[in-house]
Amino acid sequence: MSEVVIQKAPAPAPTARPATRPVRRRRWSRYSSRTFYLFVSPWVLGFLLLTVVPLGYAFAMSLTNFDGSSSLWRWVGFSNYQELLHDSDAWASLLRTVLYTAIVVPLSVAVALGLAVLLNRRLRAVGLLRTVFFLPSVVPVVATAIMWKLIFNRDSGLLNAILERVGIDAVTWLVDPTAFYALIILTLWGLGAGMVIMLAALQGVPVELEEAALVDGASRWRIFWNVTVPMISPVIFFQVVTGVIMSFQVLVQPLLLAETNSIGAVSTVPPSTHLYMVQVYQEYFANQRFGYGSAMLWVFFLIILIITLLVQRSSRFWVYYEVDRDQSD
Amino acid sequence: MTRATDRTVARRLDAGATYLVLMVLAVLFAGPLAWLVLAALKKQSEWVAVPIHVLPETPQWSNFTDAFTGINFPAYAMNSLFLSTVYAVLVTLSSAAVGFGFARLKGPGKRPLFLVLLSTMMLPSILTLIPTYVLFSRLGLVNTYWPWVLWGLAASPYLVFLFRQFFAAIPIDLEDAAIIDGCGYGRIFLRIFLPLSRPALITSFLLSFTWIWGDYLAPALLLDIDHTTLSVAITQGYRDPHGDYIPTLQAAAAALYVVPVMVIFLFAQRYFVRSIVTSGVKG
Numbered sequence: 001m002s003e004v005v006i007q008k009a010p011a012p013a014p015t016a017r018p019a020t021r022p023v024r025r026r027r028w029s030r031y032s033s034r035t036f037y038l039f040v041s042p043w044v045l046g047f048l049l050l051t052v053v054p055l056g057y058a059f060a061m062s063l064t065n066f067d068g069s070s071s072l073w074r075w076v077g078f079s080n081y082q083e084l085l086h087d088s089d090a091w092a093s094l095l096r097t098v099l100y101t102a103i104v105v106p107l108s109v110a111v112a113l114g115l116a117v118l119l120n121r122r123l124r125a126v127g128l129l130r131t132v133f134f135l136p137s138v139v140p141v142v143a144t145a146i147m148w149k150l151i152f153n154r155d156s157g158l159l160n161a162i163l164e165r166v167g168i169d170a171v172t173w174l175v176d177p178t179a180f181y182a183l184i185i186l187t188l189w190g191l192g193a194g195m196v197i198m199l200a201a202l203q204g205v206p207v208e209l210e211e212a213a214l215v216d217g218a219s220r221w222r223i224f225w226n227v228t229v230p231m232i233s234p235v236i237f238f239q240v241v242t243g244v245i246m247s248f249q250v251l252v253q254p255l256l257l258a259e260t261n262s263i264g265a266v267s268t269v270p271p272s273t274h275l276y277m278v279q280v281y282q283e284y285f286a287n288q289r290f291g292y293g294s295a296m297l298w299v300f301f302l303i304i305l306i307i308t309l310l311v312q313r314s315s316r317f318w319v320y321y322e323v324d325r326d327q328s329d
Numbered sequence: 330m331t332r333a334t335d336r337t338v339a340r341r342l343d344a345g346a347t348y349l350v351l352m353v354l355a356v357l358f359a360g361p362l363a364w365l366v367l368a369a370l371k372k373q374s375e376w377v378a379v380p381i382h383v384l385p386e387t388p389q390w391s392n393f394t395d396a397f398t399g400i401n402f403p404a405y406a407m408n409s410l411f412l413s414t415v416y417a418v419l420v421t422l423s424s425a426a427v428g429f430g431f432a433r434l435k436g437p438g439k440r441p442l443f444l445v446l447l448s449t450m451m452l453p454s455i456l457t458l459i460p461t462y463v464l465f466s467r468l469g470l471v472n473t474y475w476p477w478v479l480w481g482l483a484a485s486p487y488l489v490f491l492f493r494q495f496f497a498a499i500p501i502d503l504e505d506a507a508i509i510d511g512c513g514y515g516r517i518f519l520r521i522f523l524p525l526s527r528p529a530l531i532t533s534f535l536l537s538f539t540w541i542w543g544d545y546l547a548p549a550l551l552l553d554i555d556h557t558t559l560s561v562a563i564t565q566g567y568r569d570p571h572g573d574y575i576p577t578l579q580a581a582a583a584a585l586y587v588v589p590v591m592v593i594f595l596f597a598q599r600y601f602v603r604s605i606v607t608s609g610v611k612g
Contacts, residue, residue, distance in 0.1 A: 047449060055457060133358055
């Protein structure tokens with residue numbers, strides 16, 4: 001045991017031999033902080049090499065006309081960004097992504113909260129039901145996409161089979177404009193993880209608060225809105241933020257729902273599910289425009305950054321924190 | 330009728346309505362998976378039959394064996410298993426170490442570093458994946474498994490946070506204990522904290538395993554068809570001589586591919602619940 005200390009602690013200087021307390025403490029804190037950096041170094045190095053460097057590399061690429069393979073590239077300054085300003089396809093894909101987010105995030109947060117409220121009651125088989133709703137969120141995306149393609153299949157799919165029973169003609173779901181709704185349904189199917197988070201939040205609300213309101217004669221509906229929701233608002237808020245960031249980066253689902261479901265399928269992604277990341281992907285791998293694609297990535301990065309900052313700044317106006325945030329960590 | 334029975338009736342009605350809503354939703358959530366399994370058990374001719382057959386006439390269990398031979402399923406499964414295990418072991422150990430550092434050690438700049446870590450939890454990995462691919466192909470790391478080793482060694486902010494919360498809650502006054510015993514932090518971590526953190530280690534291993542098992546984009550970009558994982562392989566194979574997909578076989582393959590995740594999930598659901606409840610993020 002003691003060898004470890006001797007190796008790591010700075011060698012004691014001969015004059016410091018009758019180690020007084022302050023000296024020992026200083027030496028200890030130096031050892032301690034060096035150990036801190038040693039322990040966190042995997043993440044610090046990883047963050048620098050595998051996040052900062054690729055992001056910087058992407059920024060460098062965004063200033064070139066690199067096509068991914070040839071060595072005949074040159075610096076083009078910010079012209080990729082200027083082109084992006086007037087790129088109607090990119091803008092359309094961004095708007096579509098905003099629309100997708102504006103539909104998916106409120107819906108999934110609301111349904112997750114509703115489900116959590118129902119499953120928070122003392123019911124029989126409530127554990128089994130929780131599992132049923134939670135399970136889809138851990139199904140890998142590839143299986144999810146294959147599964148939903150089988151449901152949205154025009155001739156053999158479950159959805160058209162049901163619609164036929166009620167007298168509605170078969171719909172070709174995975175083309176425009178219905179592919180957009182198919183993508184939304186696929187996304188909502190995985191809201192179970194959000195439900196689990198909401199459920200934990202609900203169970204953290206002190207029972208006395210709700211009981212006190214009940215004694216005061218408040219209706220259950222009012223208690224829910226005026227007691228429960230404010231109490232769990234930090235969790236709801238966090239769900240909205242992560243939900244927005246997650247739905248902004250959706251790429252694999254549209255790719256796999258498309259006709260040929262493969263990595264090269266970007267050309268068969270119907271316009272209605274051609275989200276921003278799909279557009280980025282297309283610029284990189286279908287159009288061989290690595291410089292332009294990198295510029296699009298960086299714009300996306302800045303958008304995420306701005307959203308996060310805005311949301312954090314505004315949160316104090318509409319989120320109720322029981323504990324002072326600065327002391328909570 | 331007395332007031333008490335009135336209330337009981339109301340409560341029963343209320344519970345009944347809740348059940349009804351939950352049952353309808355449960356069918357909506359479980360239905361798609363059931364349809365996948367049903368499709369996997371149908372003959373190809375039955376799948377395309379008009380009108381649609383809901384239940385297969387005779388379950389075609391041979392679809393599963395065909396899915397196993399239609400592509401080199403065992404080889405791809407081994408690739409997935411290998412990558413997932415290597416990554417899960419490495420990322421669990423590295424994240425535990427970093428989490429320990431943030432939970433129990435002090436150093437200048439710890440607070441800002443932790444804030445950076447928290448904000449990278451929100452950073453979409455897709456942002457760095459494509460440039461990483463370009464970089465790695467220049468470094469000759471494409472079609473190797475080194476990227477997953479590097480990602481594993483680099484720790485995951487999400488898991489670091491998980492471990493940090495876990496270690497911070499362990500009530501031992503270590504600074505004093507360490508001073509008295511002359512024991513270094515390396516030993517304290519390995520001998521005291523790691524054995525205490527079994528639940529966190531299991532959570533981290535299972536979570537990170539399922540991440541890589543379920544990942545599509547990274548293997549699709551970084552690995553060719555000979556090196557790739559099951560997730561990519563099942564989207565590529567299972568075609569008839571015309572190059573069209575055979576949906577029943579693909580369904581069978583997808584069902585087989587999901588089985589490990591399902592098993593892990595059903596046996597270790599509480600670990601999954603704990604992880605997302607601790608962090609408030611869904612992995």
